[in-house]
Amino acid sequence: MNISSRFRRGTFKYPRNKANNNMPPAPVTSPNSSIDSLLNSMGKLGGSNVEDDIASQMQVRRPRAWSYNVEEPPLLPPQRAEDEGRLTVVLDMDETLLHSEFNTDDNNYRQAEARQTAKSKSDFSLRLVTDDCEETVKVHLRPKVKKFLELMDQHFEPILFTAALPVYAQPVLDRLDTKRIFRTRLYRDATVTYRGEQFVKDLGLFGRDMGRIVIVDNNPYAMLPQPDNAIPIPSFFEDKKDDELEKVAKMLMKMKKMKDVRPYLRKQFRFREQVDAMMEWN
Numbered sequence: 001m002n003i004s005s006r007f008r009r010g011t012f013k014y015p016r017n018k019a020n021n022n023m024p025p026a027p028v029t030s031p032n033s034s035i036d037s038l039l040n041s042m043g044k045l046g047g048s049n050v051e052d053d054i055a056s057q058m059q060v061r062r063p064r065a066w067s068y069n070v071e072e073p074p075l076l077p078p079q080r081a082e083d084e085g086r087l088t089v090v091l092d093m094d095e096t097l098l099h100s101e102f103n104t105d106d107n108n109y110r111q112a113e114a115r116q117t118a119k120s121k122s123d124f125s126l127r128l129v130t131d132d133c134e135e136t137v138k139v140h141l142r143p144k145v146k147k148f149l150e151l152m153d154q155h156f157e158p159i160l161f162t163a164a165l166p167v168y169a170q171p172v173l174d175r176l177d178t179k180r181i182f183r184t185r186l187y188r189d190a191t192v193t194y195r196g197e198q199f200v201k202d203l204g205l206f207g208r209d210m211g212r213i214v215i216v217d218n219n220p221y222a223m224l225p226q227p228d229n230a231i232p233i234p235s236f237f238e239d240k241k242d243d244e245l246e247k248v249a250k251m252l253m254k255m256k257k258m259k260d261v262r263p264y265l266r267k268q269f270r271f272r273e274q275v276d277a278m279m280e281w282n
């Protein structure tokens with residue numbers, strides 16, 4: 001079964017984000033409302049405080065300014081000369097490129113998610129020592145991840161975006177990405193709260209053509225604002241036969257020259273409908 005058919009069949013289930021102790025009030029908009037319809041409604045709102053109006057409509061608290069606040073610089077610098085015109089591929093870390101096991105998990109280094117415990121031997125381990133705690137992290141790499149990153153480097157503009165904290169993510173990425181292929185690494189402080197969900201990744205803040213950007217993530221909540229740019233990937237824990245990155249690579253190569261990837265991805269995953277349904281269940 002390929003990944004697109006798995007999602008089309010509606011078997012895609014994901015638990016709600018857990019680290020929601022400081023959750024803002026539930027959004028007052030209909031669960032079916034999308035970022036597009038909100039943007040369309042901007043004209044009707046009028047006035048100079050459009051962002052405030054929309055924010056209060058949705059009752060979301062965003063640590064960063066809205067994507068259309070021109071005063072806020074984009075999360076990414078302009079494309080490098082050698083990357084000009086390339087498709088931007090935003091890659092999640094945990095359970096997308098690798099899976100980590102912590103010896104205590106008594107920390108806030110990464111987003112709380114439903115995870116399986118790996119029983120097999122890890123690919124490498126790290127010792128993290130901070131003022132607050134000491135952790136041993138054992139890292140399981142998703143099969144073919146190195147090859148996948150090489151391909152990203154050759155054909156795309158790869159960006160790493162994790163909701164984890166740099167204190168954990170940085171040393172792990174230094175071991176994974178020894179050739180420094182990620183043009184930019186983004187961490188938790190670049191995420192936003194959106195429709196009541198924390199740690200959401202808003203591609204609208206990237207300063208890129210929205211037809212030429214893709215996000216690959218195992219957490220559907222991370223991709224709420226732009227579901228038509230999403231490639232949802234099943235979570236990886238330790239399966240040595242996992243071949244999801246190969247499937248994603250094939251799909252990305254198909255999209256490499258597309259002027260606008262969104263109609264293609266919409267057809268592949270129908271993720272917008274799934275996201276709306278998912279928000280209704282909550």
Ligand SMILES: [Mg+2]
Pocket residue numbers: 092093094095096217218219
């Ligand atoms: Mg993840």
